[in-house]
Amino acid sequence: MGRLPEGKVTMADDLSPSDFTFGEKARLAGLVAxxxxxxxxxxxxxxxxxxxxxxxxxxxxxxxKHSK
Structure with missing residues (x-):
């Protein structure tokens, strides 16, 4: 997702695409663009x-995710 400091991950390791709502996915897509x-x-x-x-x-x- 751009220039990140050493060791920084671009997406949380414990999250999968199914953990995001449709609205969150749309907002993430816009931010990445x-x-x-x-x-x-x-x-x-x-x-x-x-x-x-x-x-x-x-x-x-x-x-x-963790509150479930």
Missing amino acids: RMAKRGVAGMDVDISDLQRRVERIENQARRR
Whole structure:
């Protein structure tokens, strides 16, 4: 999902696509597209704000998965 620090994974290891709702999948797809668009602009473009939004969606799915 872009330029990540060493050792950083792009998707939570304990989550599978079935753990996300349809809306979350759609939002993730949009965020990935925005990251790609910024990546085309150059290597020095900051995408950390989009990465934080992805992490929030993953955390929400993880909380829902572990509450079952």
